Amino acid sequence: MNNDNLVEQGMNTAADINNNYSSAPAGDDLLDFDDDPLSATGVSRKSLVIFFLIDTSGSMKGKKMGELNTVMEELIPEIRKVGEADTEVKVAVLTFSTDVRWMYSAPIPIEEFEWARLRASGVTSLGAALKELNARMSRNGFLNSPSLSFAPVIFLMTDGYPSDDYKAGLKELQANSWYKFGLKAALGIGSEANDNVLAEFTGSADTVVHAYSGGQLAQMIKIIAVTSSQIGSKSMTLSDDTSHELGEEDVFAAKQKLLGQQIQDLVGKAEADDVPFDTGW
Amino acid sequence: MTELEIGQEVELEFGGKAQVLSVIGSGGQGTVYLVRFNGQKWALKWYDIDKMKKPKEFIKNLRSNIADGPPDNKFLWPKYLTKEAEDGTFGYIMDLKPEGFDSFVDILNTYKLEVDPLTGRAVKKDVKFSSLTAMITAVINIVNSFRLLHRAGKSYQDLNDGGFFINVNTGAVLVCDCDNIAPDGSNFGIGGKPGYMAPEVVRGIAQPNVQTDKYSLAVVLFKLLFRGDPMEGEKVVRDVCLTESSELRHYGQNAVFVYDPKDASNRPVRGIHDNVIKFWRIYPDYIKDAFIRSFTTGITDPTKRIIENEWQKLFIRLRSEIIMCGCGRTNFASMFVQPTEKTFKCPKCGMEFATLGFSNRSYRMPLYLGCKFYECEMIPESEEFMKVAGELVENKLKPGVLGIKNCSDRKWRAKMPDGVFYDIAPGKGFPVWQGLEIDFGEIKAQI
Numbered sequence: 001m002n003n004d005n006l007v008e009q010g011m012n013t014a015a016d017i018n019n020n021y022s023s024a025p026a027g028d029d030l031l032d033f034d035d036d037p038l039s040a041t042g043v044s045r046k047s048l049v050i051f052f053l054i055d056t057s058g059s060m061k062g063k064k065m066g067e068l069n070t071v072m073e074e075l076i077p078e079i080r081k082v083g084e085a086d087t088e089v090k091v092a093v094l095t096f097s098t099d100v101r102w103m104y105s106a107p108i109p110i111e112e113f114e115w116a117r118l119r120a121s122g123v124t125s126l127g128a129a130l131k132e133l134n135a136r137m138s139r140n141g142f143l144n145s146p147s148l149s150f151a152p153v154i155f156l157m158t159d160g161y162p163s164d165d166y167k168a169g170l171k172e173l174q175a176n177s178w179y180k181f182g183l184k185a186a187l188g189i190g191s192e193a194n195d196n197v198l199a200e201f202t203g204s205a206d207t208v209v210h211a212y213s214g215g216q217l218a219q220m221i222k223i224i225a226v227t228s229s230q231i232g233s234k235s236m237t238l239s240d241d242t243s244h245e246l247g248e249e250d251v252f253a254a255k256q257k258l259l260g261q262q263i264q265d266l267v268g269k270a271e272a273d274d275v276p277f278d279t280g281w
Numbered sequence: 282m283t284e285l286e287i288g289q290e291v292e293l294e295f296g297g298k299a300q301v302l303s304v305i306g307s308g309g310q311g312t313v314y315l316v317r318f319n320g321q322k323w324a325l326k327w328y329d330i331d332k333m334k335k336p337k338e339f340i341k342n343l344r345s346n347i348a349d350g351p352p353d354n355k356f357l358w359p360k361y362l363t364k365e366a367e368d369g370t371f372g373y374i375m376d377l378k379p380e381g382f383d384s385f386v387d388i389l390n391t392y393k394l395e396v397d398p399l400t401g402r403a404v405k406k407d408v409k410f411s412s413l414t415a416m417i418t419a420v421i422n423i424v425n426s427f428r429l430l431h432r433a434g435k436s437y438q439d440l441n442d443g444g445f446f447i448n449v450n451t452g453a454v455l456v457c458d459c460d461n462i463a464p465d466g467s468n469f470g471i472g473g474k475p476g477y478m479a480p481e482v483v484r485g486i487a488q489p490n491v492q493t494d495k496y497s498l499a500v501v502l503f504k505l506l507f508r509g510d511p512m513e514g515e516k517v518v519r520d521v522c523l524t525e526s527s528e529l530r531h532y533g534q535n536a537v538f539v540y541d542p543k544d545a546s547n548r549p550v551r552g553i554h555d556n557v558i559k560f561w562r563i564y565p566d567y568i569k570d571a572f573i574r575s576f577t578t579g580i581t582d583p584t585k586r587i588i589e590n591e592w593q594k595l596f597i598r599l600r601s602e603i604i605m606c607g608c609g610r611t612n613f614a615s616m617f618v619q620p621t622e623k624t625f626k627c628p629k630c631g632m633e634f635a636t637l638g639f640s641n642r643s644y645r646m647p648l649y650l651g652c653k654f655y656e657c658e659m660i661p662e663s664e665e666f667m668k669v670a671g672e673l674v675e676n677k678l679k680p681g682v683l684g685i686k687n688c689s690d691r692k693w694r695a696k697m698p699d700g701v702f703y704d705i706a707p708g709k710g711f712p713v714w715q716g717l718e719i720d721f722g723e724i725k726a727q728i
Contacts, residue, residue: 034615037413037563038509042390044553046523053310078402080394086476111403137519148513148523148554181524234475246485246533251525265331 045088048153048233049107050079050225051137053129055158055189056095061121063214064159064189069117071218079220079229080110087150087233092142096129098122107142126162130169130201137178144149145154151181151255153232155224156201159189170200183259184223185233189217206260209267223266230257285314285327291372293318299325299374310460310471311372318374325363326460334639335604335720339469340371346462347373352429355422357446357457373460382446382455389442389504406627410449419602419653420453420502421593421666426456426715427498428589431491431547436465438489438498440475442504454460464559473497475528476510481581483533492583506564509557510577514539514547538576540569565602571595597666600655601646606632614647624726635713640725648673648713656689659721670721674710684709694720 055067077088089110093103095118103116133154136142143149173179185207186198198208209224211217232255284333285291299318306313311328319723329338343359351358359373387408389391394403410416411545423445438461446455455681459470468488479496502509512532516628520527531537537547537623539554540561549557561569571587579586585667602614608630616636625634625647636645637654646654653672658666671687676682686709688691693705696718703712718727 035559035563035612036610037506037612038410038416040391040409040556040560042392043504043508043511043556044512077396077401077403149517149521151522151524151633179524181522199551245484246529248526248529250485251529254525 021087021157024071025126027070034196039048044147045086046150047090047149048150048229048234049090049142049153050131050229052091052093052152052225053133053156053158054095054117054118055097055124055126055153055160056120056122057097057160058121058122059124059160060193061262062120062193064217065118065120067214067217068157068221069115070222073115073117075138075201075222075225076110076113078226081227082229082233088145089229089233092136093128096125096132098125100125100128100132102136104220123163124158124160125164126158126197127164127166127169130166134169134173134176135177138175143178143266151183152178153183154179154185155228156184156186156198157221158186158193158198160192181216181253183228183255185228185259185263187211187217187220187224199275204256204260207256210251210262220267224263227262227266228259231255231262285325291316291325291327292364293374293672295345295723299323299363301325315377316374323360324357324377325372325376326359326379327363328370330368330370335469336371337367339674342463342467342469343373343460346435346459347434351459352433352435353426355426355454355456355506356430356459357455358459367442375459378446378455380459381504384447385445385447385501385505385715388447388449388666389508408449410452410712412450413603413605414600415448415450415452416505417603418667419447419454419485419558420452421596421600422452422454423456423501424498424589424592424596425666426454427494428455428593430462431465431494431589434465435462436489436491436494436495437462437469438538439471439473442492442501442502442722443474452692475532476512477501478532480533480536481583483529485727491499492586495586495588496575496579496583498573498589498592499579502592503562503572503576506568507557507560509536509539509549511572512536514549514554516547518553536576536580538572538573538580541577542573543577562637563613563616565599565613567595568599582614593666597655597657599641601658602644603652604647605633605651606630606634606651608632617647635715635728637719637726637728641723650675650683653688656676659689659724660691661723673713676710676712682712684710684712691722693722 057113082089088105091113092107092112095101095103097120137152145151158221184202186202188195188208188210190212193210195208195210199205202208211220285301287301288624289301290302292298297318299316302315302317304312305315305324309602310332311326316325316327331338344362344713347362348357357375357378359375361374361555378717383393391408391409392405395404395406418506439458443476444456444458446457464579472488473482473489473539477497477500479493479630480490482493500511515539517531537544538627539547539549539557551558559724571592574585575587596650603611604617604625605611605612606627610627610629614625618628621637622627623645625636634647636647638645639658651674653669656668656670659670672686672688673683674686676684687707690707694702695705695711696702698714700719713728715728719725
């Protein structure tokens with residue numbers, strides 16, 4: 001498994017880079033006579049798009065939606081910090097009920113992002129949402145940054161069983177390389193949400209969590225969104241043990257595994273905190 | 282007790298309590314809080330021991346670092362340990378970052394975000410060096426602090442852009458995050474930050490040590506001067522998506538310097554790496570050669586990496602070759618026209634600059650109003666690169682007459698047009714003229 005595959009499969013426009021930009025030093029004459037050693041622009045940053053897929057079906061109405069809107073507003077400043085010097089973080093929000101809608105027509109840099117409060121009504125068209133995500137998750141679509149990108153973070157939140165053929169949507173999405181290398185996590189809200197469906201989406205049960213109360217909902221959204229954007233926006237230290245030289249197979253999907261571990265740790269801790277003081281003795 | 286509450290008190294090992302006032306920031310290993318202790322404000326780093334591999338060894342190392350003290354006052358060094366909490370969590374107290382220092386991260390971004398406390402809206406503020414001298418001085422300070430650390434037999438291990446605060450007006454440097462510093466050869470679990478880690482650490486065949494610090498130091502210096510990643514060029518960008526396996530290849534197994542003279546496969550890409558393309562043309566060859574060596578032979582052979590003392594000499598030279606022309610153009614002498622062996626000329630306004638040649642070096646120092654030389658350039662055994670020894674000034678009583686002022690505490694001798702050497706006491710000066718000779722003691726200089 002290497003990136004050459006990746007380029008061929010989904011990111012077909014990699015070759016465009018070489019057409020659009022000549023590599024130095026071929027065209028130094030194109031530069032103005034501007035040689036001030038202090039006139040630097042910011043270092044070229046890698047980009048990371050965080051996709052939020054949010055269920056806005058009728059069953060989300062009321063407290064769930066209120067809680068979700070509030071926590072998302074509060075979350076933005078927290079995610080702002082994670083990029084640091086290395087990564088430009090952008091956010092795209094896709095809502096799905098009877099219809100599928102993007103909150104904004106393109107991913108917005110986190111520094112400028114403002115949460116538009118969502119309303120709930122209609123049914124749960126998860127399959128349509130996954131198809132729409134697949135359509136936009138390409139070099140020609142939402143992932144068109146000229147510089148390097150990290151694989152996207154994709155965070156699904158839903159409170160019900162899909163009302164359409166989600167398997168068809170998922171099948172299309174699974175052929176998308178950005179999805180394959182992306183960091184996937186999902187949150188089931190309330191007792192109707194099916195964790196198996198969510199695990200099909202993320203590819204592993206570790207990155208699926210469930211919230212049953214309002215307080216939990218806020219906590220879980222924060223845990224998943226902050227952890228996944230932290231992991232997604234940084235390169236990772238590949239190895240801590242120096243007993244053998246690393247190969248491709250050692251590092252494959254290392255970030256997704258780490259995400260699973262950290263989410264489970266944090267969720268475990270959060271649940272332990274939830275126990276009333278007089279129980280568990 | 283991974284996180285502390287505002288208002289909570291933490292007991293220190295040798296008595297006293299620190300009260301938590303607010304959160305300053307959090308990192309990979311824990312959170313830094315603003316605390317009050319003994320009536321003063323300090324920073325408290327509190328660890329998340331779940332994320333630590335060897336907490337017992339870590340704390341033991343921290344304790345011995347505190348006992349040893351910092352190699353120099355440029356380090357924000359751990360001061361006091363806290364008592365361990367019941368679950369084993371602990372922290373330490375250190376000085377707060379003084380006013381006037383910006384993080385290296387903000388310098389690389391060229392701005393910082395300041396949040397308006399009323400609206401919560403983040404506003405961008407420029408972060409830029411106010412002069413070229415300040416930037417090169419910052420480089421010398423960074424290099425020197427690692428020289429002192431390595432001389433103390435320790436390695437920093439986790440050298441990256443989060444490790445420094447810099448004063449963009451003076452070039453003063455503070456080294457922070459000193460808690461992973463360990464005797465060379467030992468490691469308490471930190472690997473480093475990708476992009477800064479030496480290739481052998483990325484590949485999993487070495488632990489951080491003094492030699493890997495040298496690689497990371499070269500990356501830090503490259504980023505500060507050229508404002509880009511030394512290993513990120515065409516070859517890397519072609520991958521589009523940086524997956525774990527592409528990082529292993531581009532920063533480990535097959536790391537190629539963007540200006541490797543023998544391998545053009547990874548050149549910077551216009552539109553993405555414009556800074557690197559632009560600045561690479563500006564720096565003189567002796568600086569570029571040092572980076573080429575660090576990132577070509579130095580990749581596979583750690584012993585070929587540039588040692589700190591060598592960097593220090595190169596950048597002290599570079600600082601002395603800055604020309605600030607009256608027309609506003611500031612650059613290195615190599616970017617000026619050189620009409621004769623002993624003069625430089627501004628390509629923009631045509632102004633000419635005389636130079637001073639020192640008896641102990643082959644390159645000449647251009648003279649312009651306000652240019653300075655330092656004690657280490659005047660006394661062979663001196664290490665004082667921040668202490669000004671002499672400055673080119675205008676005579677306050679005779680406007681228009683330029684001369685060199687003795688800012689050192691030594692007596693110099695200077696030759697005047699009558700052919701006689703006169704004593705120049707500290708605080709005094711003498712006019713610059715064609716045929717000027719200066720005797721600093723061991724080192725002599727002449728126009």
